[in-house]
Protein backbone atom coordinates (compact mmCIF):
# COMPACT_ATOMS: atom_id res chain seq x y z
CA UNK A 1 0.00 0.00 0.00
CA UNK A 2 1.23 3.47 -0.90
CA UNK A 3 -0.25 6.63 0.64
CA UNK A 4 0.47 10.00 -0.85
CA UNK A 5 -0.37 13.68 -0.90
CA UNK A 6 -0.11 15.50 -4.21
CA UNK A 7 0.28 19.28 -4.31
CA UNK A 8 1.90 21.90 -6.54
CA UNK A 9 1.47 25.44 -7.84
CA UNK A 10 2.02 26.98 -4.42
CA UNK A 11 3.82 29.98 -5.93
CA UNK A 12 5.56 30.81 -2.64
CA UNK A 13 7.03 34.31 -2.65
CA UNK A 14 4.48 35.68 -5.10
CA UNK A 15 4.27 39.48 -4.79
CA UNK A 16 0.67 39.74 -6.04
CA UNK A 17 1.59 42.83 -8.04
CA UNK A 18 -1.07 42.58 -10.76
CA UNK A 19 -4.02 41.32 -8.79
CA UNK A 20 -7.52 42.74 -8.58
CA UNK A 21 -7.47 43.17 -4.79
CA UNK A 22 -5.67 45.78 -2.70
CA UNK A 23 -2.13 45.91 -1.25
CA UNK A 24 -2.95 45.14 2.37
CA UNK A 25 -4.81 41.97 1.35
CA UNK A 26 -1.93 41.07 -0.97
CA UNK A 27 0.58 41.37 1.90
CA UNK A 28 -1.51 39.00 4.02
CA UNK A 29 -1.93 36.64 1.08
CA UNK A 30 1.87 36.30 0.77
CA UNK A 31 2.04 35.11 4.37
CA UNK A 32 -0.93 32.79 3.92
CA UNK A 33 0.86 30.95 1.09
CA UNK A 34 3.68 30.07 3.50
CA UNK A 35 1.20 29.06 6.21
CA UNK A 36 -0.60 26.74 3.84
CA UNK A 37 2.66 25.18 2.66
CA UNK A 38 3.46 24.41 6.30
CA UNK A 39 -0.06 23.05 6.89
CA UNK A 40 0.36 20.69 3.93
CA UNK A 41 3.65 19.36 5.33
CA UNK A 42 2.03 18.93 8.76
CA UNK A 43 -0.90 17.09 7.19
CA UNK A 44 1.50 14.73 5.38
CA UNK A 45 3.16 13.96 8.75
CA UNK A 46 -0.17 13.45 10.55
CA UNK A 47 -1.56 11.21 7.83
CA UNK A 48 1.72 9.25 7.79
CA UNK A 49 1.88 9.26 4.01
CA UNK A 50 4.71 7.57 2.16
CA UNK A 51 5.09 10.32 -0.41
CA UNK A 52 4.58 14.04 -0.71
CA UNK A 53 4.54 15.00 -4.39
CA UNK A 54 5.13 18.63 -5.40
CA UNK A 55 4.36 18.95 -9.12
CA UNK A 56 6.06 22.24 -9.96
CA UNK A 57 5.71 25.98 -9.35
CA UNK A 58 6.60 25.52 -5.70
CA UNK A 59 7.95 29.08 -5.70
CA UNK A 60 8.25 32.25 -7.78
CA UNK A 61 11.89 32.40 -8.87
CA UNK A 62 11.61 36.10 -9.76
CA UNK A 63 11.17 37.06 -6.11
CA UNK A 64 12.62 34.12 -4.19
CA UNK A 65 15.77 34.48 -2.10
CA UNK A 66 18.36 32.12 -0.67
CA UNK A 67 16.69 32.64 2.71
CA UNK A 68 13.36 31.62 1.22
CA UNK A 69 14.67 28.37 -0.29
CA UNK A 70 16.28 27.51 3.06
CA UNK A 71 12.90 28.12 4.67
CA UNK A 72 11.34 25.68 2.18
CA UNK A 73 13.97 23.08 3.05
CA UNK A 74 13.60 23.59 6.79
CA UNK A 75 9.82 23.28 6.54
CA UNK A 76 10.15 20.04 4.56
CA UNK A 77 12.86 18.77 6.90
CA UNK A 78 10.22 18.09 9.57
CA UNK A 79 8.75 15.38 7.33
CA UNK A 80 11.87 13.26 7.67
CA UNK A 81 10.05 9.92 7.30
CA UNK A 82 8.29 10.94 4.08
CA UNK A 83 9.70 10.65 0.58
CA UNK A 84 9.35 14.13 -0.87
CA UNK A 85 9.39 14.43 -4.65
CA UNK A 86 9.84 17.79 -6.35
CA UNK A 87 9.56 18.40 -10.10
CA UNK A 88 10.14 22.00 -11.14
CA UNK A 89 7.71 23.90 -13.35
CA UNK A 90 7.84 27.13 -15.32
CA UNK A 91 8.00 29.43 -12.28
CA UNK A 92 10.70 27.54 -10.33
CA UNK A 93 12.87 26.28 -13.20
CA UNK A 94 15.78 23.99 -12.49
CA UNK A 95 18.99 25.13 -14.18
CA UNK A 96 22.50 26.04 -13.18
CA UNK A 97 21.37 29.33 -11.57
CA UNK A 98 18.47 27.86 -9.60
CA UNK A 99 18.06 28.34 -5.90
CA UNK A 100 17.32 24.61 -5.80
CA UNK A 101 21.02 24.11 -6.60
CA UNK A 102 22.34 26.58 -4.02
CA UNK A 103 21.71 24.48 -0.92
CA UNK A 104 22.04 20.91 0.29
CA UNK A 105 18.88 18.88 0.66
CA UNK A 106 18.11 16.07 3.12
CA UNK A 107 18.25 12.49 1.81
CA UNK A 108 14.49 12.03 1.72
CA UNK A 109 13.95 14.93 -0.69
CA UNK A 110 14.34 14.14 -4.38
CA UNK A 111 14.40 17.00 -6.87
CA UNK A 112 14.18 15.59 -10.38
CA UNK A 113 16.63 17.09 -12.87
CA UNK A 114 15.90 18.69 -16.22
CA UNK A 115 17.91 16.39 -18.47
CA UNK A 116 14.85 14.30 -19.38
CA UNK A 117 12.39 11.93 -17.81
CA UNK A 118 14.02 9.96 -14.98
CA UNK A 119 13.06 7.16 -12.62
CA UNK A 120 13.74 6.70 -8.92
CA UNK A 121 12.96 3.45 -7.09
CA UNK A 122 11.56 3.25 -3.56
CA UNK A 123 10.50 0.60 -1.03
CA UNK A 124 12.76 -2.27 -2.14
CA UNK A 125 12.20 -1.03 -5.69
CA UNK A 126 8.48 -1.86 -5.64
CA UNK A 127 7.62 1.75 -6.32
CA UNK A 128 8.93 3.50 -9.40
CA UNK A 129 8.52 7.25 -9.41
CA UNK A 130 9.13 9.10 -12.68
CA UNK A 131 9.67 12.82 -12.90
CA UNK A 132 11.10 15.67 -14.89
CA UNK A 133 11.91 19.30 -14.11
CA UNK A 134 11.73 22.29 -16.43
CA UNK A 135 14.90 24.28 -17.02
CA UNK A 136 13.27 27.31 -18.71
CA UNK A 137 10.00 29.24 -18.70
CA UNK A 138 8.61 27.73 -21.89
CA UNK A 139 8.91 24.13 -22.92
CA UNK A 140 7.77 22.10 -25.91
CA UNK A 141 10.11 19.14 -25.44
CA UNK A 142 8.86 15.69 -26.24
CA UNK A 143 10.16 14.13 -23.06
CA UNK A 144 8.65 10.73 -23.88
CA UNK A 145 10.73 10.48 -27.07
CA UNK A 146 13.05 7.78 -25.78
CA UNK A 147 10.80 6.40 -23.09
CA UNK A 148 10.78 2.61 -23.05
CA UNK A 149 7.61 2.26 -20.99
CA UNK A 150 7.03 1.14 -17.43
CA UNK A 151 7.56 -2.16 -15.63
CA UNK A 152 3.97 -3.27 -15.08
CA UNK A 153 4.91 -5.57 -12.18
CA UNK A 154 5.71 -2.45 -10.15
CA UNK A 155 3.69 0.48 -8.84
CA UNK A 156 4.41 3.35 -11.22
CA UNK A 157 3.91 7.02 -10.53
CA UNK A 158 4.62 10.02 -12.74
CA UNK A 159 4.93 13.57 -11.38
CA UNK A 160 5.08 16.32 -13.96
CA UNK A 161 4.25 19.97 -14.64
CA UNK A 162 2.57 20.38 -18.01
CA UNK A 163 -0.52 21.00 -20.09
CA UNK A 164 -2.80 18.12 -21.08
CA UNK A 165 -5.62 20.47 -22.13
CA UNK A 166 -3.93 22.16 -25.09
CA UNK A 167 -1.73 20.32 -27.62
CA UNK A 168 -0.30 23.65 -28.89
CA UNK A 169 0.59 24.88 -25.40
CA UNK A 170 4.06 26.44 -24.88
CA UNK A 171 3.90 24.91 -21.38
CA UNK A 172 4.92 21.32 -22.02
CA UNK A 173 1.96 19.92 -23.96
CA UNK A 174 1.21 16.37 -22.82
CA UNK A 175 -0.90 13.83 -24.71
CA UNK A 176 -3.59 12.66 -22.31
CA UNK A 177 -4.45 9.47 -24.22
CA UNK A 178 -0.78 8.52 -24.51
CA UNK A 179 -0.28 9.03 -20.79
CA UNK A 180 -3.42 7.08 -19.92
CA UNK A 181 -2.39 4.16 -22.14
CA UNK A 182 1.05 4.02 -20.56
CA UNK A 183 -0.36 2.28 -17.48
CA UNK A 184 0.84 4.50 -14.61
CA UNK A 185 -0.93 3.88 -11.30
CA UNK A 186 -0.97 7.60 -10.72
CA UNK A 187 -0.03 10.71 -12.69
CA UNK A 188 0.23 13.81 -10.52
CA UNK A 189 0.04 16.92 -12.67
CA UNK A 190 0.86 20.56 -12.02
CA UNK A 191 0.34 23.78 -13.98
CA UNK A 192 -3.45 24.23 -14.20
CA UNK A 193 -4.49 26.05 -11.02
CA UNK A 194 -8.02 24.68 -10.94
CA UNK A 195 -8.13 21.20 -9.40
CA UNK A 196 -9.16 18.67 -12.06
CA UNK A 197 -9.68 14.98 -11.35
CA UNK A 198 -9.24 13.43 -14.79
CA UNK A 199 -9.59 9.85 -13.53
CA UNK A 200 -8.68 8.01 -10.34
CA UNK A 201 -5.22 7.66 -11.89
CA UNK A 202 -4.63 11.19 -13.13
CA UNK A 203 -5.27 14.62 -11.63
CA UNK A 204 -4.29 18.24 -11.45
CA UNK A 205 -4.08 19.10 -7.76
CA UNK A 206 -4.52 22.83 -8.52
CA UNK A 207 -3.10 25.66 -6.43
CA UNK A 208 -3.76 24.92 -2.74
CA UNK A 209 -4.32 28.65 -2.15
CA UNK A 210 -6.09 30.41 -5.02
CA UNK A 211 -4.15 33.44 -6.21
CA UNK A 212 -6.83 35.78 -7.60
CA UNK A 213 -10.43 36.02 -8.80
CA UNK A 214 -9.39 33.99 -11.84
CA UNK A 215 -9.23 31.01 -9.45
CA UNK A 216 -12.69 30.99 -7.92
CA UNK A 217 -14.15 28.08 -5.96
CA UNK A 218 -12.61 25.35 -3.83
CA UNK A 219 -8.87 24.79 -3.79
CA UNK A 220 -6.88 22.17 -1.94
CA UNK A 221 -4.72 19.07 -2.26
CA UNK A 222 -5.12 15.49 -3.45
CA UNK A 223 -4.75 12.52 -1.15
CA UNK A 224 -4.45 9.05 -2.56
CA UNK A 225 -3.86 5.40 -1.82
CA UNK A 226 -2.55 2.80 -4.23
CA UNK A 227 -3.31 -0.72 -3.06
CA UNK A 228 -3.04 -3.98 -5.04
CA UNK A 229 -2.89 -2.04 -8.28
CA UNK A 230 -5.95 0.06 -7.53
CA UNK A 231 -5.73 3.80 -7.04
CA UNK A 232 -8.17 5.86 -5.03
CA UNK A 233 -7.81 9.60 -4.85
CA UNK A 234 -9.74 12.31 -3.10
CA UNK A 235 -9.70 16.08 -3.44
CA UNK A 236 -9.36 17.68 0.00
CA UNK A 237 -10.38 21.36 0.23
CA UNK A 238 -7.44 22.94 2.03
CA UNK A 239 -7.21 26.64 1.22
CA UNK A 240 -7.38 29.17 4.00
CA UNK A 241 -9.54 31.46 1.87
CA UNK A 242 -11.58 31.18 -1.31
CA UNK A 243 -12.25 33.68 -4.05
CA UNK A 244 -15.98 33.66 -4.75
CA UNK A 245 -18.21 35.31 -7.30
CA UNK A 246 -21.89 35.86 -6.60
CA UNK A 247 -24.59 37.35 -8.79
CA UNK A 248 -27.38 39.26 -7.09
CA UNK A 249 -30.55 40.08 -9.02
CA UNK A 250 -32.03 43.45 -8.25
CA UNK A 251 -35.44 44.69 -9.33
CA UNK A 252 -37.17 48.06 -9.27
CA UNK A 253 -39.26 47.14 -6.19
CA UNK A 254 -36.17 47.05 -3.94
CA UNK A 255 -35.10 49.99 -1.77
CA UNK A 256 -31.51 50.87 -0.86
CA UNK A 257 -31.61 48.92 2.42
CA UNK A 258 -33.07 45.88 0.61
CA UNK A 259 -30.18 45.92 -1.83
CA UNK A 260 -27.60 46.20 0.98
CA UNK A 261 -29.29 43.31 2.79
CA UNK A 262 -29.18 41.16 -0.33
CA UNK A 263 -25.44 41.79 -0.60
CA UNK A 264 -24.96 40.84 3.07
CA UNK A 265 -27.00 37.68 2.52
CA UNK A 266 -24.96 36.48 -0.47
CA UNK A 267 -23.32 33.77 1.68
CA UNK A 268 -23.11 32.52 5.27
CA UNK A 269 -22.08 35.36 7.55
CA UNK A 270 -18.95 33.66 8.94
CA UNK A 271 -17.80 32.99 5.37
CA UNK A 272 -18.02 36.70 4.55
CA UNK A 273 -15.31 37.36 7.12
CA UNK A 274 -13.07 34.68 5.64
CA UNK A 275 -13.36 34.65 1.83
CA UNK A 276 -12.87 37.22 -0.89
CA UNK A 277 -16.09 38.16 -2.68
CA UNK A 278 -16.80 39.66 -6.04
CA UNK A 279 -20.48 40.49 -6.30
CA UNK A 280 -22.21 41.26 -9.56
CA UNK A 281 -25.38 43.31 -9.30
CA UNK A 282 -27.75 42.64 -12.19
CA UNK A 283 -31.22 43.87 -13.12
CA UNK A 284 -33.22 47.04 -12.68
CA UNK A 285 -32.72 49.67 -10.00
CA UNK A 286 -35.52 52.06 -9.14
CA UNK A 287 -34.85 55.46 -10.69
CA UNK A 288 -34.85 57.24 -7.28
CA UNK A 289 -32.03 55.08 -5.88
CA UNK A 290 -28.48 56.14 -6.45
CA UNK A 291 -26.08 53.22 -6.10
CA UNK A 292 -22.68 54.58 -5.19
CA UNK A 293 -20.57 51.42 -5.29
CA UNK A 294 -17.58 52.95 -3.50
CA UNK A 295 -19.79 54.02 -0.60
CA UNK A 296 -21.49 50.62 -0.40
CA UNK A 297 -18.15 48.80 -0.25
CA UNK A 298 -16.94 51.14 2.50
CA UNK A 299 -20.13 50.77 4.52
CA UNK A 300 -19.79 46.95 4.41
CA UNK A 301 -16.18 46.99 5.53
CA UNK A 302 -17.00 45.35 8.88
CA UNK A 303 -19.09 42.61 7.27
CA UNK A 304 -16.66 41.40 4.61
CA UNK A 305 -12.99 40.38 4.67
CA UNK A 306 -12.80 41.65 1.09
CA UNK A 307 -15.63 42.90 -1.10
CA UNK A 308 -15.62 43.98 -4.72
CA UNK A 309 -18.85 44.95 -6.49
CA UNK A 310 -19.45 45.07 -10.20
CA UNK A 311 -22.52 47.12 -10.98
CA UNK A 312 -24.31 45.85 -14.09
CA UNK A 313 -27.68 47.28 -13.12
CA UNK A 314 -29.70 49.61 -15.30
CA UNK A 315 -32.09 52.33 -14.20
CA UNK A 316 -35.80 51.60 -14.21
CA UNK A 317 -37.07 54.60 -16.19
CA UNK A 318 -40.56 56.12 -15.84
CA UNK A 319 -41.65 55.28 -19.37
CA UNK A 320 -44.72 57.50 -19.59
CA UNK A 321 -43.15 60.74 -18.49
CA UNK A 322 -39.94 59.95 -20.38
CA UNK A 323 -41.96 59.42 -23.56
CA UNK A 324 -43.80 62.67 -23.03
CA UNK A 325 -40.60 64.65 -22.42
CA UNK A 326 -39.05 63.23 -25.56
CA UNK A 327 -41.88 63.53 -28.05
CA UNK A 328 -40.56 63.69 -31.59
CA UNK A 329 -36.95 62.70 -30.81
CA UNK A 330 -35.34 59.27 -31.04
CA UNK A 331 -35.93 58.43 -27.37
CA UNK A 332 -39.64 59.16 -27.69
CA UNK A 333 -39.91 57.10 -30.88
CA UNK A 334 -37.97 54.23 -29.32
CA UNK A 335 -40.28 54.04 -26.28
CA UNK A 336 -43.37 54.29 -28.48
CA UNK A 337 -42.20 51.41 -30.69
CA UNK A 338 -41.10 49.23 -27.77
CA UNK A 339 -44.43 49.71 -25.99
CA UNK A 340 -46.14 47.96 -28.93
CA UNK A 341 -44.25 44.80 -27.98
CA UNK A 342 -44.92 42.55 -25.03
CA UNK A 343 -43.18 44.30 -22.13
CA UNK A 344 -43.90 41.35 -19.85
CA UNK A 345 -41.34 39.42 -21.89
CA UNK A 346 -37.98 39.69 -20.08
CA UNK A 347 -36.01 39.86 -23.34
CA UNK A 348 -38.17 42.77 -24.58
CA UNK A 349 -37.88 44.57 -21.24
CA UNK A 350 -34.11 44.14 -21.16
CA UNK A 351 -33.85 45.41 -24.73
CA UNK A 352 -35.97 48.44 -23.81
CA UNK A 353 -33.96 49.37 -20.73
CA UNK A 354 -30.56 48.69 -22.22
CA UNK A 355 -31.56 50.71 -25.30
CA UNK A 356 -32.80 53.54 -23.10
CA UNK A 357 -29.62 53.48 -21.03
CA UNK A 358 -27.56 53.89 -24.20
CA UNK A 359 -29.78 56.62 -25.61
CA UNK A 360 -29.92 58.55 -22.33
CA UNK A 361 -26.14 58.43 -21.96
CA UNK A 362 -25.79 59.65 -25.54
CA UNK A 363 -28.13 62.51 -24.72
CA UNK A 364 -26.03 63.53 -21.72
CA UNK A 365 -22.85 63.52 -23.77
CA UNK A 366 -24.45 65.74 -26.43
Ligand SMILES: [Mn+2]
Pocket residue numbers: 009011057091191192193
Ligand atom coordinates in the same frame (compact mmCIF):
# COMPACT_ATOMS: atom_id res chain seq x y z
MN1 LIG B 1 1.47 27.57 -11.56
